[in-house]
Amino acid sequence: MSSVTYESVTKKFGDVVAVSDLNIEIPDKEFLVFVGPSGCGKSTSLRMLAGLEEISEGNIYIGDRMVNDVPPKDRDIAMVFQSYALYPHMSVYDNMSFGLRLRKTPKDEIERRVQQAAKELGIENLLDRKPKALSGGQRQRVAVGRAIVREPAVFLMDEPLSNLDAKLRVEARAMIQRLHHRLETTFIYVTHDQTEAMTMGSRIAVLKDGILQQIDTPQILYDYPANIFVAGFIGSPSMNFFDATLTQEDGELYIDTGAFRVKATEEKKQQWSGASSSRVVLGVRPEDIHDPNYAPPGIAAAHVEAMVDVTELMGNEVFIYFKSGNLEYTARVDPRTDAHVGNTMHPVMNVDNMHLFDADTEQAIR
Amino acid sequence: MTTLTKSKRRPVTAADVAAIVWAAGVFLGSLALAVFGIYTLVGAGGYQAIILGAVLLIVGGLLIVRYARLLMAIITERDMVRARKTARLDLIQLFLLFMLAIVLFPVLWIVSMSLDPRDLSRPTGLTIIPPGATLDAYKTVLTQPSANPVSFLQLLRNSLLVSGGTALGAIIVGTSAAYAFSRLKFPIRRLGMLGFVLVLMIPPGGTLAPLFVLLNTVKLRTTLWGLAIAFTSSALPFAIWNMKGFIDALPYDLEEAAQIDGCNRTQSFIRVILPLAVPGMAVTGLWGFLTGWSEFILSWTFLVDPERFTLPMVLRGMVGQYASGTPWSQFSAMAIVMSIPPIIIFFLLQKYLVSGLAVGGVKG
Numbered sequence: 001m002s003s004v005t006y007e008s009v010t011k012k013f014g015d016v017v018a019v020s021d022l023n024i025e026i027p028d029k030e031f032l033v034f035v036g037p038s039g040c041g042k043s044t045s046l047r048m049l050a051g052l053e054e055i056s057e058g059n060i061y062i063g064d065r066m067v068n069d070v071p072p073k074d075r076d077i078a079m080v081f082q083s084y085a086l087y088p089h090m091s092v093y094d095n096m097s098f099g100l101r102l103r104k105t106p107k108d109e110i111e112r113r114v115q116q117a118a119k120e121l122g123i124e125n126l127l128d129r130k131p132k133a134l135s136g137g138q139r140q141r142v143a144v145g146r147a148i149v150r151e152p153a154v155f156l157m158d159e160p161l162s163n164l165d166a167k168l169r170v171e172a173r174a175m176i177q178r179l180h181h182r183l184e185t186t187f188i189y190v191t192h193d194q195t196e197a198m199t200m201g202s203r204i205a206v207l208k209d210g211i212l213q214q215i216d217t218p219q220i221l222y223d224y225p226a227n228i229f230v231a232g233f234i235g236s237p238s239m240n241f242f243d244a245t246l247t248q249e250d251g252e253l254y255i256d257t258g259a260f261r262v263k264a265t266e267e268k269k270q271q272w273s274g275a276s277s278s279r280v281v282l283g284v285r286p287e288d289i290h291d292p293n294y295a296p297p298g299i300a301a302a303h304v305e306a307m308v309d310v311t312e313l314m315g316n317e318v319f320i321y322f323k324s325g326n327l328e329y330t331a332r333v334d335p336r337t338d339a340h341v342g343n344t345m346h347p348v349m350n351v352d353n354m355h356l357f358d359a360d361t362e363q364a365i366r
Numbered sequence: 367m368t369t370l371t372k373s374k375r376r377p378v379t380a381a382d383v384a385a386i387v388w389a390a391g392v393f394l395g396s397l398a399l400a401v402f403g404i405y406t407l408v409g410a411g412g413y414q415a416i417i418l419g420a421v422l423l424i425v426g427g428l429l430i431v432r433y434a435r436l437l438m439a440i441i442t443e444r445d446m447v448r449a450r451k452t453a454r455l456d457l458i459q460l461f462l463l464f465m466l467a468i469v470l471f472p473v474l475w476i477v478s479m480s481l482d483p484r485d486l487s488r489p490t491g492l493t494i495i496p497p498g499a500t501l502d503a504y505k506t507v508l509t510q511p512s513a514n515p516v517s518f519l520q521l522l523r524n525s526l527l528v529s530g531g532t533a534l535g536a537i538i539v540g541t542s543a544a545y546a547f548s549r550l551k552f553p554i555r556r557l558g559m560l561g562f563v564l565v566l567m568i569p570p571g572g573t574l575a576p577l578f579v580l581l582n583t584v585k586l587r588t589t590l591w592g593l594a595i596a597f598t599s600s601a602l603p604f605a606i607w608n609m610k611g612f613i614d615a616l617p618y619d620l621e622e623a624a625q626i627d628g629c630n631r632t633q634s635f636i637r638v639i640l641p642l643a644v645p646g647m648a649v650t651g652l653w654g655f656l657t658g659w660s661e662f663i664l665s666w667t668f669l670v671d672p673e674r675f676t677l678p679m680v681l682r683g684m685v686g687q688y689a690s691g692t693p694w695s696q697f698s699a700m701a702i703v704m705s706i707p708p709i710i711i712f713f714l715l716q717k718y719l720v721s722g723l724a725v726g727g728v729k730g
Contacts, residue, residue, distance in 0.1 A: 052622050073628040085619035089641040098637075102628035146627075 002063040002076070002153035002186055003028045004049065009058035011044050011210075018044045020210045022058070026203075031180050031187045033201035035194060036233070041210035042190045043158055049188065050079050050156050062154060073102075075154075078147035082159040084139045086131040086146070092118075093127040096146045113149045121145050121175070137168045141175075148179065155180075157189045161196065173199060194234055198222070206230050228362040231283050231355055237319065240289075240329035242282040243359065246275055255282050255356070259325035260304040265351050271366045272356050280365065283355035286319070289331035290348045291339065300351040308339045322347065378446070385449040386440060392456070393433040400426030414494060480504070480698035503695035507703060512680045514672035524590055525676040526707070528665075529658030531594030532601055536654030537647050539598065540605025541613075545635055547606065548613040549621070559610070566603040571663045573600065578667065587668050593676075596664050601657040605650045612646030613639065648718035652711065659708055677704050 004026040011019040019041040026032045034042035047053040049060055051072035059066050067075050078099070086095050093114060100110045118124045121141040131139055140160060147155060157176070161169045177200055180187050191197055197204045198218045205215040206229070214226040218234075225231035231239045242257040253264035253272055262282070264272055295301060306322035313335065320331045320339050331347055339345055356365045403422030406415050436452050439445040474494070480503050482496035508518045546552070547559050577596045578587065586592030616639060624634035640647075662678040669675060681700050684692040712719075 050622075050626060052625070071630065072622075072625040073630065077626060079623070079626045081619050081623060083617060083619045085617065085623035087620060087623070087638055098624075099627035102633070146623075150627075 003061075004154055004186060004188065005059075005061040006045070006049075007059040007061065009045070009048060009060060010056050011041070011048060011053060012056045018210050019048070019207075022212055024205060024212070024215060026186060026188065028186055029184050031177075031189065031200060031202040033197040033204045034188070034190045034207060035192065035197040035201075035204055036207035036213075038192060039209075040207040042192075042205075042207050044210075045207070046156055046158055046188060046190045049154075050077055051075055076152050077154045077156055078150045078152040079156040079158065080143045080147050080160040082162055084131075084143040084160075084163075086139060086142055088131055090130070091127065092123065092129050092131070092134070092142050092145075095131065095142060096127075096149050099146070099150045110149075113151070114145075117145045117149045120148075120179075136163055136165075137172070140164060140168075140172060144176070144179070148183065152185070154186045154188060155183075157187065159191055160189075161191070162193075169196075176200065194236060198234065204234075206233060208233075224364070224366070225283075225355065226364055228281060228283070228357050231357070231364075235285055237286045237330050237332065239283045239285050239355070241357075242284070242327060242329070244280050244282045246272065246278045246280050246356075255280065255354075257282060257327060259327045260302070262302040262349070262351060262354070265300045268351060268354070268356075275356070275358065275365045277358060277360060279359040281357040281359050281362070283357060284329070284349055285353065286330045286332040288350040288353040289322075289329070289333070290350070291331075291333040291337040292346050292348050293338075294334035294336060295348040296350075299348070302349040302351050303346055304349060306345055306347055308341050308343050308345055311339055311341060320345075320347075381450055382446045385446065385453045388453045388457075389433055389436050389440065389449055392429060393437060396426045396429030396433060398426075400430060402426075417494075476698045476701055479694050480702055482695050485693045485695075503693065503699035504703065507696050507700045511700065512672075512675070512683055514675070516672050516675060520673065521675060521677050521680055522707075524674055525659060525678070527590050528594050528597065528676055529655045531591065532597040532658035533651040533654035535594060535598030536601040536605040536657075537651045540602055540609045540650050540654075541640070541643060541647060542635075543602075543606045544609030544613050545639060547610050549618070559606075562603045562606050566607065574664060574667060577664065581668065588670050588674070590674055593665055593668055594658065596668070597658045597661060598654070601654045604653055608650050608653070609643065609646050612643055616642050645718045645720075648715040652715055652719070655711060656708060659704075 004024075006022045006024040009019060009022040010017065022041075022045060024032075034045055036042050044053060048055050049062075049067075051067065051070065055068055059068055061067065062075060062077070087098065090098065096114045096117065097110045100113065105113075114127070115124070118127055121144060123138060123141050123145060126134060126138060126142070131142070134142065140163070143160065160176070161172050164172055173196060176187075176189075189196075189200060201218060203215060203217055204221055206213040206221065208229050214221060214230045216224075221230060221234045225234060225239075228241065232241070242259075244255045244257045247254045247256055253269045255262045255264065255272075290296070290299075292303075304324055306324040308320055309323045309328070310321040312319040312321075316335060318333050318335050318337055318339065320333055320337070322329050322331060322345075333339070333347075357363060358365055399422055403419050403424075403426055405419075407419030407423060409415070432452075436449060440449050478494055478496060481499040481501070482493075483498045483500045483502060484496070511518045511521060547555060577599070581587040581592045581596060584592075586595065620638050620642070621629075621634045624638045625631075629637060660678055662676070662682045665676050665679050666682065669679070677700075681697065681704060684697040684700065
């Protein structure tokens with residue numbers, strides 16, 4: 001059990017900066033998720049903490065100890081790899097006990113811990129098998145088992161679910177959350193999948209091009225994205241963005257996208273009047289665009305006219321791809337909608353949940 | 367429910383014509399073959415003619431049946447697809463039989479010669495079992511392999527020592543050097559690897575003079591160990607190259623996992639890489655063994671004491687200027703006896719030579 005601190009950490013591969021001036025404090029027992037598109041530096045950040053990559057600048061602390069020059073084996077960490085990296089020549093039991101044997105743990109203690117972990121993960125009957133004889137899901141559980149028998153201070157997971165099919169991934173997600181709950185240890189988890197990040201993380205660090213964009217709880221990231229990148233990355237389907245101009249008329253604030261005009265509510269007016277430029281980007285989440293017949297009562301509604309381009313029935317909801325003028329955007333509406341492809345509709349947007357970004361800096365205006 | 371059948375009728379192409387000509391040609395040819403087989407069999411003079419006749423008859427008969435049915439199919443059903451497929455398959459078979467004959471002929475000849483009691487000064491034609499066949503030549507080479515008073519067992523021991531030493535040296539040095547080239551970052555890594563591959567291009571024997579001087583200096587030249595060291599040096603470029611290819615293919619994740627599990631570099635090499643590199647080491651070892659087993663130029667130049675001679679030196683001594691009329695039968699018998707240990711080793715290592723152990727440990 002330990003906290004982890006990144007202090008001005010930078011990683012360069014030759015001239016390429018993979019991670020730039022990363023500062024994060026991860027308290028003990030937190031489940032922190034590094035998320036971002038491929039090449040954003042999330043894996044590199046994790047691997048620097050593991051000791052598998054050297055740090056170019058800055059310091060990393062586990063607990064109070066600076067670990068910059070500590071070899072991986074002495075950092076008191078365990079890691080689950082995307083490839084699982086099970087030793088092919090060892091049985092499941094030997095794979096799981098390898099770390100303990102290296103540390104000269106007493107035999108009966110090894111036996112107890114391996115059996116307990118195997119039971120928890122439902123792999124007791126696989127202990128004699130070689131990794132080759134296991135399915136993908138079983139290998140993944142063995143990899144997790146190998147990490148937990150070590151009882152480390154920090155768990156590192158590098159995309160541990162990306163090689164599983166959709167159904168197994170959901171199960172494994174729950175399994176890892178249960179583990180975090182029971183073990184009460186710091187987890188640091190890398191993924192490119194925003195759903196995994198949202199469902200598992202107590203906090204999420206969003207990275208892009210080696211730079212930390214925002215770090216906060218899933219709800220805050222969703223409600224108050226700091227910039228266009230975070231806004232577009234968190235949430236599925238992605239937020240719709242409209243290039244717009246901010247205009248003032250008769251003491252009211254309007255956002256004009258060319259195809260439709262939104263009048264700011266009193267609350268939003270206060271937020272948005274701080275904009276430094278009139279060139280802005282309007283962000284509206286698909287779930288904040290409603291079928292007019294099923295819009296929730298009491299919302300600050302902005303009415304627009306749109307043509308239905310494509311509909312996708314998901315069962316509990318319908319995705320509608322709208323066209324207004326030359327704008328295209330997605331809505332996530334009530335399944336009772338009578339939207340038909342080619343029809344014109346008047347969807348309702350919820351002004352209270354709209355986001356406004358500076359067109360130049362791409363930062364949120366608030 | 368209706369079943370769909372592919373129509374076999376379509377325009378006749380050049381390939382079809384070629385297939386028809388081929389089929390008819392083979393049919394006629396196999397008729398001739400069978401007739402010739404019967405003729406040989408009936409006019410049989412000796413067992414060789416009987417064997418030849420029988421083989422010709424059987425092959426001819428099988429071909430007749432096969433091609434008669436094919437021709438029927440062409441005539442009655444116009445089944446050109448089958449005709450072309452058969453023609454292609456049989457052409458491939460013919461080529462393979464030809465290659466097989468090229469490979470087997472020398473072996474067959476050596477076996478036949480080793481049984482021949484006649485003291486031929488120059489081997490000529492092939493008789494599968496020569497008149498008056500005997501195993502005397504084997505007895506001679508096993509009891510008195512050369513003019514020197516050295517037993518066959520002594521020679522075998524020397525050869526095994528040199529070859530085994532070479533194999534061991536190639537495995538140990540080759541694997542550790544290959545690991546360094548594969549995994550460690552150091553300044554002359556690429557240049558060094560290129561250097562080793564270049565050494566591979568030097569013809570065997572090219573390094574003879576420098577090795578002679580070097581081993582003389584350290585007073586190992588006339589010993590079997592010195593010889594093994596010399597052989598190891600010539601086996602190393604391949605060993606390193608081969609092992610590097612093998613270690614490159616092992617996922618680096620495994621070593622990283624081992625490091626996190628508590629290994630230092632040496633431990634992860636010994637406990638994770640080595641067990642997985644066994645198939646590569648088997649190939650490297652076999653290569654080293656064969657290098658040491660068949661080499662005679664260096665041995666011939668370095669060794670002076672007949673007590674330390676190796677089997678290929680004795681074999682080499684049986685032919686050429688100073689052979690003083692060693693019968694070809696003894697030379698052949700020696701060659702066959704010498705080929706047995708490598709065969710045994712090949713079978714012992716077979717499991718590893720064909721194994722793909724590393725597959726399956728990573729990814730789902």
